[in-house]
Amino acid sequence: MSQADTTPVRQAASGLHRFANPARFARLSSRILPWSAGLAGALMLLGLLLALLVVPPDYQQGESVRIMYVHVPAAWMALFCYVFLAAASAVGLIWRHPLADLTAKATAPVGALFTFAALVTGSLWGKPMWGTWWVWDARLTSVLILFFLYLGYMALWQAIDDGAKAARAAAILALVGVVNVPIIKFSVEWWNTLHQPASVLRLDGPTIDASMLWPLLVMALGFKAYFVTVLLLRLRTELAERRLRAFRRRALAEG
Amino acid sequence: MKALAVIVYRDLLLAARQGSATLLVLAFFVITVTLFPLGLGPAPGVLALAAPGVLWVAALLSALIALDRLFQADLEDGSLEQIALSGLPLELVVLAKAAAHWLSTGLPLVAVSPLLALTLNLPADGYLALIAAMLLGTPALSLIGSIGAALTANLRRGGVLLSLLVLPLYLPVLIFGVLTVEAAVSELAVRPYLLIMLAGFCGAVALAPWATAAALRLALE
Numbered sequence: 001m002s003q004a005d006t007t008p009v010r011q012a013a014s015g016l017h018r019f020a021n022p023a024r025f026a027r028l029s030s031r032i033l034p035w036s037a038g039l040a041g042a043l044m045l046l047g048l049l050l051a052l053l054v055v056p057p058d059y060q061q062g063e064s065v066r067i068m069y070v071h072v073p074a075a076w077m078a079l080f081c082y083v084f085l086a087a088a089s090a091v092g093l094i095w096r097h098p099l100a101d102l103t104a105k106a107t108a109p110v111g112a113l114f115t116f117a118a119l120v121t122g123s124l125w126g127k128p129m130w131g132t133w134w135v136w137d138a139r140l141t142s143v144l145i146l147f148f149l150y151l152g153y154m155a156l157w158q159a160i161d162d163g164a165k166a167a168r169a170a171a172i173l174a175l176v177g178v179v180n181v182p183i184i185k186f187s188v189e190w191w192n193t194l195h196q197p198a199s200v201l202r203l204d205g206p207t208i209d210a211s212m213l214w215p216l217l218v219m220a221l222g223f224k225a226y227f228v229t230v231l232l233l234r235l236r237t238e239l240a241e242r243r244l245r246a247f248r249r250r251a252l253a254e255g
Numbered sequence: 256m257k258a259l260a261v262i263v264y265r266d267l268l269l270a271a272r273q274g275s276a277t278l279l280v281l282a283f284f285v286i287t288v289t290l291f292p293l294g295l296g297p298a299p300g301v302l303a304l305a306a307p308g309v310l311w312v313a314a315l316l317s318a319l320i321a322l323d324r325l326f327q328a329d330l331e332d333g334s335l336e337q338i339a340l341s342g343l344p345l346e347l348v349v350l351a352k353a354a355a356h357w358l359s360t361g362l363p364l365v366a367v368s369p370l371l372a373l374t375l376n377l378p379a380d381g382y383l384a385l386i387a388a389m390l391l392g393t394p395a396l397s398l399i400g401s402i403g404a405a406l407t408a409n410l411r412r413g414g415v416l417l418s419l420l421v422l423p424l425y426l427p428v429l430i431f432g433v434l435t436v437e438a439a440v441s442e443l444a445v446r447p448y449l450l451i452m453l454a455g456f457c458g459a460v461a462l463a464p465w466a467t468a469a470a471l472r473l474a475l476e
Contacts, residue, residue: 141426148423152416156406159416168473169406173420176402176466180423
């Protein structure tokens, strides 16, 4: 036998593939969960207190500007979740990491709810500000399309029985829908919209005052920590369901 | 090249022999457009304002009708597998099948739309823009729809899921198609909108076959 044949048969899992082991993932997630949950709760509480009590009323909008502290972080999370979902889908398609597909599957409902929250809080904010619950401008329409993309993604997972095939089909769909994300982000610059243009994530720097910006960032971080918490919980549930199904199959085969 | 022409010819022959696809799509288009004057009332001013939107929405829905059998028929009788094994790049096969789909369903829609626009009182300036926009938009609809058709090819009730998956992706075509016709009617510059429609068409031709081919490979496993 030549030298090349004496390589060890079982190579230690490298890089992120270490975490594909469900037991290791369960241990890691149970260490992270209390911290992320606590951080989420603390940051959101702090953010809400700042938003409701400390932030000065806007010179134009008065007190109703405080809805911004829920609406904007929710909208940021809606976009972030879709990009995260698409990235996880790409990782799943290219590197076939088992947890990547599950991560994408677990992110979708969270992202859909954030999108819905952004639409609803935006509508509630729009009534006093713009005089209308809804308007078909570029930003609102493209966020509504994002909501439908999330729903279609979740529906495709549900429709295909084979888990691996469902994962790959949904991954293809997610990557096709990524086109919508830059449209949403730049819609307020490319079109004449009722929705205001970007005040925070701009090339020239934020135009919003610091006293109003910091609570916004606190809320955004709190939402992120919340997302991490919910994602880890969903992943643990998904892995537990898989073990349950495996046990059931084994029991049926033996019994 | 010749092999692709054979695929297009085969699909068109099948569509012609099975007869119903083109006529079904046209009938659906006409009936859907007829629903709107009955619903909105016959006032010519109202219909003229609504005409671009009504025509485009009906075209979108009609394009969905024939989509679910695009790959399903070939998948069921095994010919899709043979085509995939034949060594032809699957992406080009997708282009060929989408072209045949457009020739048998999209092109008739474009041909009939000016007649229906007449019944909706579309002002005279809009007709040329309508035909041009539809000629650019309907192939994009066939191509984008092929992604959804491939993803739902081996599902039992894939038709409804197909609509949910594909309609959000159709919305830009709808929005810009209507804007093109409305610009022509208001005697504004039509060229920017037509260029956007052309860009959408080019993007669909370049990108959709990759996604569709990946979904077909998945379906064939």
